Amino acid sequence: MAKLSLQEQLLQAGLVSSAKAKTVKADKRKEHKQQQHNATAAVDEAKLIAQQAKALQLEKDRLLNQQKAEQAEKKALVAQIKQLIEEYKQPQDPESELTYHFTDGNLVKKLYVSATMRDNLVSGRWAIVKFGKKYEVVSAEAAEKIRLRDTNAVLVFNQIPQQTSEDDPYAAYQIPDDLLW
Numbered sequence: 707m708a709k710l711s712l713q714e715q716l717l718q719a720g721l722v723s724s725a726k727a728k729t730v731k732a733d734k735r736k737e738h739k740q741q742q743h744n745a746t747a748a749v750d751e752a753k754l755i756a757q758q759a760k761a762l763q764l765e766k767d768r769l770l771n772q773q774k775a776e777q778a779e780k781k782a783l784v785a786q787i788k789q790l791i792e793e794y795k796q797p798q799d800p801e802s803e804l805t806y807h808f809t810d811g812n813l814v815k816k817l818y819v820s821a822t823m824r825d826n827l828v829s830g831r832w833a834i835v836k837f838g839k840k841y842e843v844v845s846a847e848a849a850e851k852i853r854l855r856d857t858n859a860v861l862v863f864n865q866i867p868q869q870t871s872e873d874d875p876y877a878a879y880q881i882p883d884d885l886l887w
Contacts (some may be wrong), residue, residue: 783856787852
């Protein structure tokens with residue numbers, strides 16, 4: 707038994723009339739001749755729309771992946787900052803009578819500290835950092851590491867300049883560290 711084409715099978719089943727089959731066959735032949743004559747391929751609109759939809763979906767996926775990567779990076783930085791603070795935080799004495807005032811944005815905050823803690827804050831050996839709604843005192847090394855990850859987390863970090871200018875007329879005078887405000 708010879709293989710029948712789909713058109714012949716449809717005709718035998720009675721699903722398509724012979725007139726309709728002839729017109730479809732003629733249209734296909736005309737289209738094929740026109741493509742050969744013009745040397746251009748007929749644009750398949752469905753294929754073009756599918757390609758555009760695929761390109762649009764790829765762009766959406768790329769943007770979504772980029773956003774997810776940025777969120778994961780921010781989450782990792784927050785975890786690193788939290789770990790640094792937990793590792794290097796100095797114990798605070800809430801019963802201490804000395805207060806150290808500092809600014810957080812446009813607010814003036816105070817932290818109860820001991821005399822040695824205050825001296826270390828003023829000299830730049832320690833710094834005050836903010837994590838969430840809490841303020842912690844950490845070492846200068848930890849403050850530098852935190853500053854590299856988030857500059858807004860370090861609130862107080864007194865860095866004293868290493869060299870003095872020889873032209874400075876007040877270089878011989880000490881600045882008193884016992885001034886409280």
